Amino acid sequence: MNGMAMACQPCMNTAEALRWIAGLFEQDPEQVKAETLREEIPAWDSLGVLTLMAALDKKFGVLLGNGEISAMKSVNDVLEVLRKNNKING
Amino acid sequence: MAVTFTQAATIRAITSSVPSRRFDNLKDATNFDKDEVEKVVRMAGVKTRHTADDSICCSDLCLAAAKDVLKTLDWAPETIDGLIMVTQSPDYFLPSTACVVHQQLGLSDGCAAFDVGLGCSGYAYGVWLAAMMLQGPGFRRILVLHGDTPTRFARQSDRAVALLFGDAGSATAIEKSGPDKASKWWFSLHSDGTGSRDLIIPGGGFRDRFPEDQTKHFVHMNGANIFNFTLKRVPALLNDTLAAAGVAKEAIDYFIFHQSNLFIMRHLANKCGLAMPQIPLTIEEFGSTGGPSVPLTITRGKLNRPAGRGLQLLLLTYGVGLSWASALLDLPSEAILNHVEVAAGTDSASA
Numbered sequence: 001m002n003g004m005a006m007a008c009q010p011c012m013n014t015a016e017a018l019r020w021i022a023g024l025f026e027q028d029p030e031q032v033k034a035e036t037l038r039e040e041i042p043a044w045d046s047l048g049v050l051t052l053m054a055a056l057d058k059k060f061g062v063l064l065g066n067g068e069i070s071a072m073k074s075v076n077d078v079l080e081v082l083r084k085n086n087k088i089n090g
Numbered sequence: 091m092a093v094t095f096t097q098a099a100t101i102r103a104i105t106s107s108v109p110s111r112r113f114d115n116l117k118d119a120t121n122f123d124k125d126e127v128e129k130v131v132r133m134a135g136v137k138t139r140h141t142a143d144d145s146i147c148c149s150d151l152c153l154a155a156a157k158d159v160l161k162t163l164d165w166a167p168e169t170i171d172g173l174i175m176v177t178q179s180p181d182y183f184l185p186s187t188a189c190v191v192h193q194q195l196g197l198s199d200g201c202a203a204f205d206v207g208l209g210c211s212g213y214a215y216g217v218w219l220a221a222m223m224l225q226g227p228g229f230r231r232i233l234v235l236h237g238d239t240p241t242r243f244a245r246q247s248d249r250a251v252a253l254l255f256g257d258a259g260s261a262t263a264i265e266k267s268g269p270d271k272a273s274k275w276w277f278s279l280h281s282d283g284t285g286s287r288d289l290i291i292p293g294g295g296f297r298d299r300f301p302e303d304q305t306k307h308f309v310h311m312n313g314a315n316i317f318n319f320t321l322k323r324v325p326a327l328l329n330d331t332l333a334a335a336g337v338a339k340e341a342i343d344y345f346i347f348h349q350s351n352l353f354i355m356r357h358l359a360n361k362c363g364l365a366m367p368q369i370p371l372t373i374e375e376f377g378s379t380g381g382p383s384v385p386l387t388i389t390r391g392k393l394n395r396p397a398g399r400g401l402q403l404l405l406l407t408y409g410v411g412l413s414w415a416s417a418l419l420d421l422p423s424e425a426i427l428n429h430v431e432v433a434a435g436t437d438s439a440s441a
Contacts, residue, residue, distance in 0.1 A: 046249075066318060
């Protein structure tokens, strides 16, 4: 990275990211909080995991490690992936 | 590895084959509720599949295809110098399925016949091996047979695979052609055994010969890890092959993807900057038939073949192993494409 910080591009704040995740799983945005668990979101099943992976790749260019995929148990885990990849700025 | 090439071979004919029994996911699936089936059908894109009963093995499917190819080309069995059988669902652990088919086709004892244990990536590997053999002396005509019966190792209660798989076989007739006449075929071949457990039949082999848990005789798939593998590997496979060959995307008539799952193929197409009309699809009609989906898509993917001009095809194959490979080759305008169905009750090995 030549010592330069990775640009936050595209960039969201946490509220926008929560709305994006809600839309991905066809959930009411009011119902999706950071602490919402995967099992509370019906569409986040095995097919939903593929949807999430494809969306992270398409929108943010983020590819996960296999360990990260199985470790995602809550909305906060998705937010953490976005933060780690510098896609959330507040 | 570096991308490699051969310059010795021509495709004369390809025949694909499927069992005649047809399964309509929306009408015939009873193991899952309707909404669940509709969701899987919508995402994976599999509406119908052709499925083998207990009497049909991959050898039966490939035998029917091979007989069709020999008849179409009027090739006498004794003129075949090599038979490469690519499968992950062999008739037996031993002998090799290639030898079973060798006998059924009445090939000569001067024919080299052997199996290659690869699945979804197998067609590119099989064609590469044939092309390599034809570069040396002694070989003139080779049959590459690629068949699998994944429905026979899919647990019908496993939603990840039960609605996805179909069965298919194929025979590709490849003939030696002088370097002045043959075009270059480019291949890029890869493996990553760290994902070997992401798509596995854990029981029945010599690691666990007679498992108490009968589900170990069926395939276990970590769909997320497999998808992750394709996201990381397939775009690079495509780009590296084209770069090595010095060929632009625009020069490719069709990108023949392993028909893994419509959602995955669409995403890969988008990621690789390809338009869907460049990607023939057969998954809706035949399901994911493993590696044989590639020759099946060449014969049944409604390729537009202008008279007098061959097609440039980039085959992109990837899956179990993990293993992935490309083949950039030409399909001559004279090459004959055909498709046959195999009736249930066809047990050619005991015929």
